[in-house]
Amino acid sequence: xxxxxxxxxxxxxxxxxxxxxxxxxxxxxxxxxxxxxxxxxxxxxxxxxxxxxxxxxxxxxxxxxxxxxxxxxxxxxxxxxxxxxxxxxxxxxxxxxxxxxxxxxxxxxxxxxxxxxxxxxxxxxxxxxxxxxxxxxxxxxxxxxxxxxxxxxxxxxxxxxxxxxxxxxxxxxxxxxxxxxxxxxxxxxxxxxxxxxxxxxxxxxxxxxxxxxxxxxxxxxxxxxxxxxxxxxxxxxxxxxxxxxxxxxxxxxxxxxxxxxxxxxxxxxxxxxxxxxxxxxxxxxxxxxxxxxxxxxxxxxxxxxxxxxxxxxxxxxxxxxxxxxxxxxxxxxxxxxxxxxxxxxxxxxxxxxxxxxxxxxxxxxxxxxxxxxxxxxxxxxxxxxxxxxxxxxxxxxxxxxxxxxxxxxxxxxxxxxxxxxxxxxxxxxxxxxxxxxxxxxxxxxxxxxxxxxxxxxxxxxxxxxxxxxxxxxxxxxxxxxxxxxxxxxxxxxxxxxxxxxxxxxxxxxxxxxxxxxxxxxxxxxxxxxxxxxxxxxxxxxxxxxxxxxxxxxxxxxxxxxxxxxxxxxxxxxxxxxxxxxxxxxxxxxxxxxxxxxxxxxxxxxxxxxxxxxxxxxxxxxxxxxxxxxxxxxxxxxxxxxxx
RNA sequence: GCUAUUGUAGCUCAGGGGUAGAGCACUUCCUUGGUAAGGAAGAGGUCAUGAGUUCAAAUCUCAUCAAUAGCUCCA
Numbered sequence: 112x113x114x115x116x117x118x119x120x121x122x123x124x125x126x127x128x129x130x131x132x133x134x135x136x137x138x139x140x141x142x143x144x145x146x147x148x149x150x151x152x153x154x155x156x157x158x159x160x161x162x163x164x165x166x167x168x169x170x171x172x173x174x175x176x177x178x179x180x181x182x183x184x185x186x187x188x189x190x191x192x193x194x195x196x197x198x199x200x201x202x203x204x205x206x207x208x209x210x211x212x213x214x215x216x217x218x219x220x221x222x223x224x225x226x227x228x229x230x231x232x233x234x235x236x237x238x239x240x241x242x243x244x245x246x247x248x249x250x251x252x253x254x255x256x257x258x259x260x261x262x263x264x265x266x267x268x269x270x271x272x273x274x275x276x277x278x279x280x281x282x283x284x285x286x287x288x289x290x291x292x293x294x295x296x297x298x299x300x301x302x303x304x305x306x307x308x309x310x311x312x313x314x315x316x317x318x319x320x321x322x323x324x325x326x327x328x329x330x331x332x333x334x335x336x337x338x339x340x341x342x343x344x345x346x347x348x349x350x351x352x353x354x355x356x357x358x359x360x361x362x363x364x365x366x367x368x369x370x371x372x373x374x375x376x377x378x379x380x381x382x383x384x385x386x387x388x389x390x391x392x393x394x395x396x397x398x399x400x401x402x403x404x405x406x407x408x409x410x411x412x413x414x415x416x417x418x419x420x421x422x423x424x425x426x427x428x429x430x431x432x433x434x435x436x437x438x439x440x441x442x443x444x445x446x447x448x449x450x451x452x453x454x455x456x457x458x459x460x461x462x463x464x465x466x467x468x469x470x471x472x473x474x475x476x477x478x479x480x481x482x483x484x485x486x487x488x489x490x491x492x493x494x495x496x497x498x499x500x501x502x503x504x505x506x507x508x509x510x511x512x513x514x515x516x517x518x519x520x521x522x523x524x525x526x527x528x529x530x531x532x533x534x535x536x537x538x539x540x541x542x543x544x545x546x547x548x549x550x551x552x553x554x555x556x557x558x559x560x561x562x563x564x565x566x567x568x569x570x571x572x573x574x575x576x577x578x579x580x581x582x583x584x585x586x587x588x589x590x591x592x593x594x595x596x597x598x599x600x601x602x603x604x605x606x607x608x609x610x611x612x613x614x615x616x617x618x619x620x621x622x623x624x625x626x627x628x629x630x631x632x633x634x635x636x637x638x639x640x641x642x643x644x645x646x647x648x649x650x651x652x653x654x655x656x657x658x659x660x661x662x663x664x665x666x667x668x669x670x671x672x673x674x675x676x677x678x679x680x681x682x683x684x685x686x687x688x689x690x691x692x693x694x695x696x697x698x699x700x701x702x703x704x705x706x707x708x709x710x711x712x713x714x715x716x717x718x719x720x721x722x723x724x725x726x727x728x729x730x731x732x733x734x735x736x737x738x739x740x741x742x743x744x745x746x747x748x749x750x751x752x753x754x
Numbered sequence: 755g756c757u758a759u760u761g762u763a764g765c766u767c768a769g770g771g772g773u774a775g776a777g778c779a780c781u782u783c784c785u786u787g788g789u790a791a792g793g794a795a796g797a798g799g800u801c802a803u804g805a806g807u808u809c810a811a812a813u814c815u816c817a818u819c820a821a822u823a824g825c826u827c828c829a
Contacts, residue, residue, distance in 0.1 A: 312824035313757045320756045320826065327824070359765080368802080368820050420829055427827085446829055480755050480827060481820095489828085578829080666786035693786070701790035715788060725789080733789055 116167045128161040132298065135170050145172040147297045148181035155181065157248060157295040173334050183208035185246060185285075185296045186236075186303055186332040187215050192244075192288035193235035194328075198222065203290070204267045204316055204325050211342075212331030216314050218267065224326050229308040232328070240303040244286045246296035253277035256291065267316065267325075303332045305339035348592055354644035355486040361649055361657075361706065363640070364487060373484040373491035375637055380657040385636050387655050389472055391524070391754065392496055392632065395517055401470040401498055406450035408474060412440040417610055418449045428478045447473035448604075448629060451499040452611040455625075460615040465625060466502035466510055472636070473497045487641035494636045500628040501613065504551070507603060507626050508558040511584075515566050518586055518599050518632045524754055525643065526652065527598075529589035532568050534559050536582050538575030545579055547605035555603045555626075556582045580606030586632075590646040598639060599632040650707050650730065654750040660687035661708045663699040665715030672719040676712060676739060683743050687712075704729055710746065 115134065116122045123134065131149035135142045135158070146158045152166040155177050162168070171178035187206035194201050194217060206215030251259070253272065259282075260268040268291050272280060283292040285300065297303075307330060314327040333339040350356075358364050363381030370376060377385060393403070412431050415421040424445065431440035444450065451469045460467065474494045483489050502510050522530060536556045537545050545552065559582055563570045570584075577583060583602035587595050604627040607613075617623045633639035643651070653659055660680060664673040673689045680687040690699045696713060703711045711727040717736070718724050724742055726734040737745075 310823075311758095314825050315756075318826055324757060324825085329824090366820090372820070418829090424829060448829090475829095477828075482755065482757095482823095482825080483827065484821095580829095663789090665788055668786070693784095695785095695787050695792060696789060697787090698791055699789095704790055711789080713789065717788080727789060 113162060114165045115162065118167075118169050125162070127163050130159050130161055131156070131168060131170060132158040134168065138170075142170065142172075146170050147172055147178040147302060148295045150177060155295055157246070158298050160248070160295070180208045181295055182297050182302060182334070183213040183332065185300070186306070186330065187213040188246070188283065188285050188288065188290055188292070188296065189236050189239060189244075189300055189303060189332075190232065190308070190328065190330060191215050191217070191290060192239055192286050193232050195288050196239075197228075197231060197235055202265045202267055205271070206290075209329075212309065212329060214327050214329045216267075216316070216325040216327045218323065218325050224311055224328070226311075229311065229328065233306055233308050233330075236303075236306050236308075239286055240300040240306070242286065243299045243301040245299045246294075247284045248281055248294060248296075249284070250281050253280055256280045256282070259289070260291070302334055305333040305336040307331055307339055307343065345592055349594065349645075352592070352645045352648045353486075354488075354641040357644050357649040358487070358641075363644070371491070372481060373479060373489070375487055375490055375492070381640070383657050384651065384655055385640060388633070388636065388639070389496070391654075392521065393470075395520060396468075396470050396498065399468075399513060399517055400466075401468040404451065404454055404469045404471050406444075406447060406454070406471060406473065408444060408476075409441040410444050410450060412442055414449045414453070415442055415445075418452075418607060419610060420445065420449075429476055443476035444473070445475050445477050447471055447475065447495065447497045448499055448607055448627070449611070452607055452613060452627075455501055455613055456611065460501075460625075462503055462615050462617045462623070465615060466500050466506050468498055468500045470498035487637040490637050493638070495631050496633040496636060496639075497629070497631050500630070501608075501615075501625045502628065503615070503617075503623070504554065504626050507555060507628070508562055510628055511559060511601060511603070512562045512566060514601050514628065514630045514632075515562065515568070515584075518601075519566075521599075521632050522586075522588065524652075525646075527588040527590075527646065530569075530598075531587050532563060532570040533576070533585045533587060534563060534570055534572045534582065535576030535578075535585065536572060536574055537577050541575070545577070546609075547581065551605050551626075552582070555605075559584055559603070578602055578604075580604045588642070588646075590642065591648070594645070596642045596645075598634045598642060600630065600634060602629040603627075604629055650709075652753050653709050653746065654753050656707070656709055657686065658688055658706070658708050659685055659746065660710040660712055661699075661703045662687060662689045662712045662714060663696060663703065664689065664691075665696055665713065667693065669714050669716070669719055673714050676714060676724060679739050680743065680746075683747060685743065685746055700727065710742075712742070 112124050113127055114122050114124055125134065131151070132143060132146060135146045148155050148171045149158050150169040150171055151162065155171065171181065173179060173182065184207065187208065191203055191206055198219060200220050202218040204216030204218065207213065253275065256272045257269060260272065271291060280291070281293060282289050283294055283296055309329045309331060312327045312329070313324045315324050316322040331342065333342065358381070361380060362378045363384065364378055365376050366374070367376060409432060412421065415425070428445060429443050431442055433440055451471070454469060455467065472494050474492060476492045479489055479491055484491070500510050537552060560572070563584070581603040583600060585597055586599040587597050589595055607627055608624050613625050614622045615625050662673045662676055664670050670689070670691065677687050677689055690703070692699065700711060707729055709729050711729070713725040713727065723736045723738050725736045726742060728734050
């Protein structure tokens with residue numbers, strides 16, 4: 112007998128060889144019907160895998176991320192089975208599940224796959240799924256595994272198997288399709304009720320551009336048709352929120368071929384919005400004891416040789432700028448920290464002065480590969496809301512905490528309610544990849560984790576994701592339609608203080624090395640504005656939006672009154688415009704709605720004689736009439752409450 | 755950077771070896787109106803750039819540039 116503990120802390124004594132499915136059935140038939148896989152001592156296994164030792168068991172269903180993953184992984188197999196039946200010549204690469212669905216890389220030989228083929232494959236998949244095929248696991252010796260796929264002529268699988276250890280190779284069979292696979296899989300294809308193949312793309316075998324390009328088919332499946340429909344609606348919604356589209360519509364930013372790839376041009380409305388964001392953060396930082404500094408856009412090449420970045424990135428960067436003088440070279444700055452280090456070095460520092468916090472909206476230039484550029488989220492010139500904190504080792508924790516506070520304050524002000532943090536620490540297996548003493552690393556890593564705990568953050572720890580110079584914490588927000596975006600980052604750095612020989616005089620009258628904390632709550636203004644656009648679908652919070660109020664006179668007769676109202680609003684620094692066009696009110700409203708102007712003020716005879724205004728809220732409709740005083744009060748309160 | 759697709763008016767897009775099209779936006783005129791498109795007229799394009807094929811190229815071919823998607827990358 113073995114002891115299996117369940118998430119409710121109960122312990123069941125069962126016979127060796129009992130499966131997760133058996134346990135599910137003993138709880139309820141309904142649960143058993145929904146079980147996709149199970150988590151046994153931290154590894155996800157088939158629901159039909161016999162349990163042979165004590166351990167903790169969690170049954171996974173569609174509600175669990177791992178359950179979804181199992182389902183999508185199995186769906187990839189189902190797709191491969193369909194492909195094999197329709198195109199017997201096809202050879203298979205890899206077919207994993209991904210965040211939303213799955214893909215399979217397939218070599219179709221000379222055949223090009225089109226949208227029509229996807230429909231065909233989809234149909235076949237539905238047919239096969241309804242056959243309620245079960246997934247059968249077999250463990251296979253390496254020799255035999257190699258033989259199977261050599262006989263089949265599938266060189267990709269052969270290559271994959273060659274990289275595996277004997278004894279860890281398993282096959283899964285589903286219908287007449289057998290695949291090399293670690294598993295786990297769902298109990299049967301009957302769980303797959305709704306299928307959509309989404310797109311086709313080329314992908315190099317093993318991500319290597321020198322090797323053959325395979326056809327990658329992306330798809331997603333659901334246990335209910337309704338969920339698929341909802342997902343497709345979501346995809347449409349995402350398309351509508353694309354910041355490149357909205358940025359154009361609202362005249363926020365543009366790109367020009369003549370200026371160059373990946374170099375955004377901020378239009379007046381976008382620049383105003385960005386400026387408000389910057390001013391907001393400047394105020395927050397001022398309150399938190401940051402000091403502004405300003406540094407130039409270029410720096411001598413030596414500066415980056417000293418920082419170590421030239422060795423690491425120099426080859427893949429913009430070429431150095433030369434001068435008429437022999438041997439003189441400058442680089443466009445790819446980051447602000449070396450400049451800030453030099454500012455720190457201008458005079459000796461006492462331990463009493465620390466922490467010193469230098470903040471700068473510093474524009475940096477990085478030569479991203481052309482294929483990587485994407486709207487405002489990936490550009491070659493961007494402005495970081497950067498700051499560097501120079502502190503004593505004993506202050507790291509406290510400073511880190513203070514930075515987190517700023518980040519949270521900003522997220523709240525901008526209505527990012529859902530976010531998680533990722534703490535990236537060293538990979539203990541490869542200590543040679545990191546610089547600095549073990550002691551410092553341990554201290555910093557522990558400090559970050561403690562701070563995360565104390566700040567009540569929802570965090571995950573990723574081993575091996577740390578920068579070579581120190582551990583970091585990244586903030587990932589979920590936007591209004593559930594997509595994840597990485598925004599702010601806080602990094603602890605022992606490297607640059609060393610390289611720049613930064614010092615402070617301690618209480619003991621000896622020289623000590625400060626610790627640097629790099630931090631950027633927005634990350635970059637470009638990326639942040641892009642995310643903000645997609646999060647809000649262009650309906651920015653009132654305090655940020657370029658045009659807060661549009662005054663719509665019913666006819667020319669009321670232009671004068673409109674101007675009177677405009678003047679009143681301007682006195683309170685409310686950003687308002689008048690629509691002077693000789694259009695009907697319905698038209699003016701429609702245009703203001705499309706341009707996402709939060710408040711529309713309609714003024715006509717009624718308003719002029721009563722000295723009031725009619726208010727309409729974007730997306731909500733008519734709000735009735737009120738006095739201008741009340742309007743101003745309403746708007747200023749809305750702005751103040753947001754910050 | 756690699757592969758594929760695309761590039762026609764400010765925007766969204768149709769067309770296609772023989773004088774360039776629509777809707778919206780824009781300008782002017784009419785209209786002076788009450789909560790998501792009033793009417794008419796007009797103006798606007800070397801069809802991304804360069805070369806080639808052809809009697810003739812926006813259209814076909816090649817190259818370049820850019821955009822889009824995926825891959826690889828991201829201090």
